[in-house]
Amino acid sequence: xxxxxxxxxxxxxxxxxxxxxxxxxxxxxxxxxxxxxxxxxxxxxxxxxxxxxxxxxxxxxxxxxxxxxxxxxxxxxxxxxxxxxxxxxxxxxxxxxxxxxxxxxxxxxxxxxxxxxxxxxxxxxxxxxxxxxxxxxxxxxxxxxxxxxxxxxxxxxxxxxxxxxxxxxxxxxxxxxxxxxxxxxxxxxxxxxxxxxxxxxxxxxxxxxxxxxxxxxxxxxxxxxxxxxxxxxxxxxxxxxxxxxxxxxxxxxxxxxxxxxxxxxxxxxxxxxxxxxxxxxxxxxxxxxxxxxxxxxxxxxxxxxxxxxxxxxxxxxxxxxxxxxxxxxxxxxxxxxxxxxxxxxxxxxxxxxxxxxxxxxxxxxxxxxxxxxxxxxxxxxxxxxxxxxxxxxxxxxxxxxxxxxxxxxxxxxxxxxxxxxxxxxxxxxxxxxxxxxxxxxxxxxxxxxxxxxxxxxxxxxxxxxxxxxxxxxxxxxxxxxxxxx
Amino acid sequence: xxxxxxxxxxxxxxxxxxxxxxxxxxxxxxxxxxxxxxxxxxxxxxxxxxxxxxxxxxxxxxxxxxxxxxxxxxxxxxxxxxxxxxxxxxxxxxxxxxx
Numbered sequence: 001x002x003x004x005x006x007x008x009x010x011x012x013x014x015x016x017x018x019x020x021x022x023x024x025x026x027x028x029x030x031x032x033x034x035x036x037x038x039x040x041x042x043x044x045x046x047x048x049x050x051x052x053x054x055x056x057x058x059x060x061x062x063x064x065x066x067x068x069x070x071x072x073x074x075x076x077x078x079x080x081x082x083x084x085x086x087x088x089x090x091x092x093x094x095x096x097x098x099x100x101x102x103x104x105x106x107x108x109x110x111x112x113x114x115x116x117x118x119x120x121x122x123x124x125x126x127x128x129x130x131x132x133x134x135x136x137x138x139x140x141x142x143x144x145x146x147x148x149x150x151x152x153x154x155x156x157x158x159x160x161x162x163x164x165x166x167x168x169x170x171x172x173x174x175x176x177x178x179x180x181x182x183x184x185x186x187x188x189x190x191x192x193x194x195x196x197x198x199x200x201x202x203x204x205x206x207x208x209x210x211x212x213x214x215x216x217x218x219x220x221x222x223x224x225x226x227x228x229x230x231x232x233x234x235x236x237x238x239x240x241x242x243x244x245x246x247x248x249x250x251x252x253x254x255x256x257x258x259x260x261x262x263x264x265x266x267x268x269x270x271x272x273x274x275x276x277x278x279x280x281x282x283x284x285x286x287x288x289x290x291x292x293x294x295x296x297x298x299x300x301x302x303x304x305x306x307x308x309x310x311x312x313x314x315x316x317x318x319x320x321x322x323x324x325x326x327x328x329x330x331x332x333x334x335x336x337x338x339x340x341x342x343x344x345x346x347x348x349x350x351x352x353x354x355x356x357x358x359x360x361x362x363x364x365x366x367x368x369x370x371x372x373x374x375x376x377x378x379x380x381x382x383x384x385x386x387x388x389x390x391x392x393x394x395x396x397x398x399x400x401x402x403x404x405x406x407x408x409x410x411x412x413x414x415x416x417x418x419x420x421x422x423x424x425x426x427x428x429x430x431x432x433x434x435x436x437x438x439x440x441x442x443x444x445x446x447x448x449x450x451x452x453x454x455x456x457x458x459x460x461x462x463x464x465x466x467x468x469x470x471x472x473x474x475x476x477x478x479x480x481x482x483x484x485x
Numbered sequence: 486x487x488x489x490x491x492x493x494x495x496x497x498x499x500x501x502x503x504x505x506x507x508x509x510x511x512x513x514x515x516x517x518x519x520x521x522x523x524x525x526x527x528x529x530x531x532x533x534x535x536x537x538x539x540x541x542x543x544x545x546x547x548x549x550x551x552x553x554x555x556x557x558x559x560x561x562x563x564x565x566x567x568x569x570x571x572x573x574x575x576x577x578x579x580x581x582x583x584x
Contacts, residue, residue, distance in 0.1 A: 170549060
């Protein structure tokens with residue numbers, strides 16, 4: 001190990017130090033946790049800025065365990081942004097439940113460190129450790145309101161399914177190691193290339209697809225998602241819907257492009273089947289939801305379906321266009337989905353005892369809280385994929401890549417399901433603007449402070465990507481250069 | 486070599502069977518641990534087969550054991566909160582979250 005190796009993991013080092021600092025500072029803080037929030041938010045900004053500053057560099061560190069390249073940088077910046085938005089969303093919400101503690105921020109930072117490692121890992125060991133660091137921190141975050149039955153239940157369900165998925169992944173990885181005799185991505189890729197695509201390798205591929213599919217909630221491995229999102233604290237649920245999902249895709253792309261390149265035909269077909277199933281399950285179940293938090297959970301499954309279609313296309317194409325489109329989509333999705341959850345957190349904070357996230361409670365919101373209604377509409381339009389928003393750009397590039405891979409039928413199916421999704425997204429807007437409320441609501445003070453900043457960041461991201469996607473697309477394209485550094 | 490792989494496959498299948506059929510959270514946790522150990526056993530066996538001098542798989546298995554332990558710690562803590570609330574660890578009794 002040299003000092004240069006430490007630069008490669010500098011963004012993670014900052015987060016680890018800040019996470020420990022938040023834990024140390026916590027006992028000295030009374031009711032006011034501003035110091036902890038400041039430390040954590042600063043660390044996330046610093047981590048993102050350092051990662052951004054390292055763009056263009058390519059090098060490997062720690063015996064080729066982790067690399068620094070534009071691919072890793074893209075995800076590290078994305079995770080830092082998602083982390084900042086989540087942190088800004090949290091203080092008022094946690095305080096409303098009297099659970100505003102420093103551990104929350106430490107766990108969030110450790111989860112982000114795990115996600116960073118997943119994106120930068122080029123060795124099965126590093127990947128597995130990053131995955132578990134993210135997962136174990138996430139279980140605790142889901143159960144953070146430990147005096148609330150729903151939070152307990154969400155954590156238990158997340159833990160049991162997550163550990164099951166980890167075990168399947170580990171078994172699949174052990175088989176991959178067995179066939180290749182190495183744990184380094186590049187060495188495995190070369191070793192498997194020599195043996196060719198055998199039945200045994202196809203089995204290992206299927207196990208890894210199932211294990212990682214659980215993590216990013218592809219159907220039929222999605223059952224835990226709605227329950228976990230509904231029961232977990234809202235900022236945490238928002239974070240789960242973007243962070244671990246994007247991290248899962250970052251690792252899936254690397255695993256299947258480099259390690260299991262030899263079984264392209266196998267995983268491509270598996271992902272196409274899963275994509276069709278996931279789009280159908282996500283969109284059709286979302287139609288029936290009366291609870292907005294559950295609806296957003298099923299909608300997140302639907303979006304994973306579109307991304308899985310991209311993975312299927314990637315396996316069939318000669319270029320990396322679909323992979324680049326997946327990166328762009330993940331970035332667009334981060335802003336719009338976190339924005340929608342931030343609105344939910346905002347409404348819940350105003351009325352912790354009464355608000356139940358039901359559709360009926362959104363009736364007449366435009367008159368009670370015009371800003372929240374306008375922003376929620378923006379995020380719903382973006383999730384639908386209306387031109388001018390980030391969601392449209394993401395879908396445009398992604399479906400275009402799917403068509404280019406000779407999977408026009410899959411792209412058509414995805415567009416049809418997007419049209420279905422318009423029903424449940426636009427229904428929220430209809431309720432907010434055109435429905436009379438069923439009961440009287442006490443006027444609440446408008447939400448300001450960090451939560452407003454989080455909303456502003458999300459809205460700015462959605463509009464910016466929607467109107468000027470050029471720079472982000474360039475970043476996504478340059479991510480697919482040299483994977484090994 | 487083959488007997489070890491068969492053993493690990495049997496362990497994996499046993500764990501999988503347990504996860505799919507049992508409803509007690511502790512039994513589920515134990516089943517998942519059995520599945521993880523199937524993976525660890527594979528890693529050690531393959532390491533001995535390919536590169537007894539390199540120990541890559543052995544190190545991986547140690548990592549896997551450490552991670553499984555941390556996961557068990559967190560899992561038992563979560564199961565404890567459920568037990569305190571419901572007086573049982575039966576996952577079918579824990580079902581507040583639904584439509």
